[in-house]
Each structure stands twice: as structure tokens, then as C-alpha cells.
């Protein structure tokens with residue numbers, strides 16, 4: 001019997017409490033430390049790193065990764081994975097750019113279109129996972145390919161250019177000295193973070209990822225919720241896609257190839273567990289920032305893109321290994 | 335023990351592919367009694383329990399609640415009818431806290447507009463969970479602890495507590511003491527008695543014969559997917575039960 005009895009007193013309870021808090025936040029603390037170290041190292045290594053221009057650049061680069069990583073986190077918490085984020089972001093970005101170019105939509109209307117495109121792709125993913133019962137890996141792998149195919153078909157494999165300056169507002173605009181992208185990211189993070197940690201829906205999302213059968217037996221509508229998670233994630237991916245398009249003022253059909261790796265890495269670094277049931281938005285933001293810094297730092301230090309891929313791969317291995325290690329230690333206590 | 339049984343299974347058949355886990359199983363639970371359901375591994379006890387709690391729809395047969403035939407299309411139906419179950423696999427969400435597990439599927443929302451948009455009243459749930467556990471004599475360091483950080487016994491105690499807290503008519507316990515030490519086992523058995531004293535009925539699946547004879551009022555024995563014997567606990571011996579489980583003794587007519 002391992003209960004803490006009154007006799008152990010407040011000291012014991014305090015210790016236990018601390019141990020519990022630390023084990024909950026351990027990935028986040030580790031990631032934040034790594035982030036700080038990398039930040040300092042880059043400030044020392046490159047004179048250009050701390051310039052306003054570069055920080056702005058990192059900010060908006062982080063924003064796209066962060067928004068899509070938030071989407072990925074929701075899916076990962078359900079014990080799923082979304083490999084289609086890159087393709088769907090490209091599709092949504094191109095759709096947004098096309099309605100601006102061809103139909104004269106405003107940047108806001110275009111954003112709504114992009115979000116709707118993302119939602120549609122998410123709905124397909126969600127239905128495949130929860131009703132057709134395809135493993136998330138397969139469902140979204142299919143969407144990854146289908147989405148990319150579609151975006152090349154609709155664009156004829158050429159970018160969507162000659163957009164008005166105003167389309168850039170979303171990706172490069174500034175409000176009160178703060179990049180617009182940062183404001184959007186903060187809003188998304190707050191909304192999804194609140195949804196996950198404070199709402200009944202969020203509670204059920206964690207429960208489903210932790211033990212789907214237990215969730216079902218508790219009367220949670222698991223299929224509907226799972227579908228909703230993929231739709232919400234798709235909407236965020238669509239938003240990320242249109243921001244990315246806005247940043248370069250064009251719709252690029254080959255945008256986001258390999259993006260899934262960056263955002264999965266961001267989520268996992270931040271403590272989301274590929275075994276489901278765990279993950280917090282704070283952690284994911286830290287992870288996204290870290291990945292953006294790796295990318296940015298590599299460019300500043302002239303590290304070749306292939307090495308960046310290598311680094312991201314190593315980071316994914318390390319983060320998942322760490323997660324597994326932590327889980328095994330907990331299980332052996334049980 | 336007069337009147338209609340609170341819960342009754344009649345001629346339940348449940349097949350999984352070619353395996354017939356239940357081939358005409360019966361179970362009778364009267365008001366305010368503890369029924370032990372025993373049988374060898376694979377006899378079909380857990381399957382029968384899942385049928386009774388709405389997890390599996392039966393292929394044939396009837397479930398009666400207070401004398402009326404019911405069809406549970408989901409565990410929610412059974413729970414609404416006042417039947418709570420602790421499954422053999424516990425069915426707890428390891429990553430969620432003790433409080434969240436106690437309230438899983440019946441979360442308390444905040445009052446007012448915040449509640450209407452789905453926000454949880456976590457404090458009320460923490461308080462409710464702490465009170466419920468205290469009342470049931472379940473000792474857990476804190477209700478905010480994730481289940482994954484509890485010992486096997488504590489985990490099982492939480493699952494039992496969850497069922498007991500919400501039940502109004504019947505509590506079904508599928509091997510609730512399997513992972514427990516002596517002291518915790520005592521507590522669960524005391525809890526079973528308290529539940530009975532509160533006027534509810536308990537179905538207890540157990541492989542521990544002395545325990546069965548101690549807490550149960552009646553014993554029903556399953557073998558190969560059917561009920562083969564029934565005993566009043568006061569009149570049965572461990573040898574009788576073992577004989578019934580192995581098929582050497584039957585008290586039921588099997589057609």
C-alpha cells in the first residue's frame with residue numbers, strides 16, 4: 001500500500017506535490033532551457049541575430065510553425081498524427097491567393113476561404129480516422145499525397161503571383177509595433193490552450209488519447225469528438241497556410257514539403273506524447289520557437305539545409321526517446 | 335429477497351466471430367444483496383458483465399431491470415438506469431487526474447455563460463472527488479495526481495470509488511481486489527458491505543473463494559458461457575464452489 005498517510009505530514013506531501021508538478025512539466029522545462037541556451041549561443045555566434053529585422057523574421061517564422069504545431073498537438077493528444085499538414089497548408093494558401101487574384105477577395109475573406117479549405121481537409125481526415133477507422137498515420141498520409149496532388153492540379157504547378165500588396169498584411173503587417181502574425185498566434189494559442197485545459201471538450205480529448213475504450217465507456221461521443229479535433233486542426237493548418245502565403249505574397253504549390261516534421265518535432269519537444277493523452281500548448285509554443293531558431297540559426301551561420309534536416313531528425317529522436325523513457329519509468333512504478 | 339430481481343440476464347448469447355463467449359447465460363440479482371459471480375478463466379464472466387453494462391450488445395437473450403426488459407445500447411444507458419461497473423481492465427484514463435477520472439463523462443461545468451460554452455468547474459470537481467474518496471475511505475495523496483502516478487492498488491480503488499459514487503441501484507465489480515494488498519482488499523470488501531447496507535445490490539466477480547463466501551449472500555457459478563450452479567453463500571463450501579466451477583457439480587438444468 002503506497003498511500004501517503006497523515007503521519008508523513010506536510011513535508012512528505014509537499015515533496016510528493018513537487019515531484020508531481022515537475023514530472024508534468026519536465027519536457028517543457030527541458031525545452032525552455034534548450035531554447036534559452038540556443039538563443040544565447042546564436043546571439044554570440046551571429047552579429048545579425050539580435051537585429052530587429054531578424055527577430056521580426058523569427059517571429060513570423062515561429063508563428064506559422066506554432067499555429068500548425070498547435071493543430072498537430074491536438075491531434076497527437078488523441079494518439080493520432082497528422083502527416084498532411086504541409087499539403088493542406090499549401091492547398092489552403094494557394095486557395096487564399098487564388099481568390100484574391102481571380103475574384104478580388106480581401107485578405108480577410110481569403111483567410112476565411114483558406115480556413116474553410118483546411119476544415120474540409122480536416123473533415124476528410126477526421127471521418128477516415130473515426131468512422132472508416134483508418135489509422136491516423138494512413139488516413140493523413142493519403143491526405144498528404146492527395147492534397148499535394150490537388151494543389152499541383154489546380155495551379156498547374158506554377159505559383160499564384162501578381163497579388164495586391166494588401167494581401168501581405170496578414171503575414172507581414174504590424175499592429176502597435178507587434179507583428180500581426182504574433183498577435184494571431186497568441187490568440188490561437190490562448191483559444192486552443194483554454195479549450196484543451198479548461199473545457200469539457202478538452203478534457204475528453206485527453207481522455208480519448210489516454211484510453212479510448214475508457215472514454216467510450218464513460219459515454220464520451222468519441223467519434224464525433226475525434227472528427228471535431230481533425231476539423232479544428234485543419235482550420236488552423238489552413239490559417240497557417242494563408243499566413244505563409246501572405247508572407248511571400250504568393251501562393252506556392254510546393255509550400256510545406258517536410259513541414260509535418262517540423263511541427264511534430266515542435267509538439268513532441270514541448271511534451272506532447274505520441275502515445276497519446278499528453279501535451280500542452282505552452283510546451284508546443286516553446287518547441288515551435290526552438291525549431292524556428294534552429295532553422296533561422298542555421299541560415300545565419302550558413303549551415304546547409306540538408307544539415308538542418310539532419311538536426312531536426314536528431315531532435316525528434318531525442319524527444320521521443322525521452323518521452324518513452326519517462327513513460328516507462330512511470331509504468332514501472334505502477 | 336422477494337419480488338422482481340433488480341437486474342436479471344436471461345439466456346444471453348454473445349459470439350465473437352466463431353467463439354461463443356456466452357451461450358445462454360443467466361444471472362439474477364435481487365434487491366440489496368451481494369451476488370458473487372464465479373467461474374474459471376474464460377468462463378464468460380467479464381463478457382456477461384459487459385453485456386449487462388451496455389458495452390456489448392447481446393446477440394440473443396434479454397436483460398431485465400426491475401422486471402422490465404431493457405436494451406442498453408451503450409454504457410451510458412446502463413449508467414442512467416443506475417448500474418455502475420468497475421471493469422476488469424479498470425477503464426481509467428491514466429493521464430488524467432484522479433478527480434477527472436471520477437467525473438469522466440459527467441463533468442461539472444461552471445455556472446453561468448462560462449459553463450454554457452463548456453468551461454469546467456475544476457474546483458468543484460476536486461472538492462467533490464476529495465469528499466467522495468474520504469467518505470469511502472480511499473486514501474490517495476491528492477485528487478490532482480494523474481492516475482499513472484498511482485500504485486496498482488490505488489488505481490483500482492479509484493475505479494471502485496467511481497462506480498460506488500455514481501451508482502443508485504447496482505454496482506458490478508469485475509475482480510476489484512485482484513491487484514490489492516491485504517489492507518486495501520479489506521477496504522474494498524467493507525465498501526461492498528456498505529453499498530449493500532445502503533440498499534444497493536452488488537455483483538462481485540472474484541477468484542478468491544474464501545472472500546466470496548465471506549461477503550456474498552449468494553453465489554452464481556458460470557462455466558463455458560452459462561450459469562451452471564447457484565448457492566446460498568451460508569450453505570456452500572469452498573469445495574462445492576470448486577466442484578461447480580470444474581463441472582463436477584451442477585444445480586441448474588441445462589437444456
Ligand SMILES: Nc1ncnc2c1ncn2[C@@H]1O[C@H](COP(=O)(O)OP(=O)(O)OP(=O)(O)O)[C@@H](O)[C@H]1O
Pocket residue numbers: 350353354355373374375376377378379380381382422
Ligand atoms: N472482445 C473479444 N473478442 C473475442 N473474444 C473475446 C472477447 N472478449 C472475450 N472473448 C472470449 O470470450 C471468452 C470469455 O471471456 P471472458 O473475458 O468473459 O472470461 P472471464 O470469465 O472473465 O475470464 P477471467 O476469469 O480470465 O477474467 C474467452 O474465450 C475470451 O477469449
Ligand SMILES: [Mg+2]
Pocket residue numbers: 379380381422508
Ligand atoms: Mg474476466
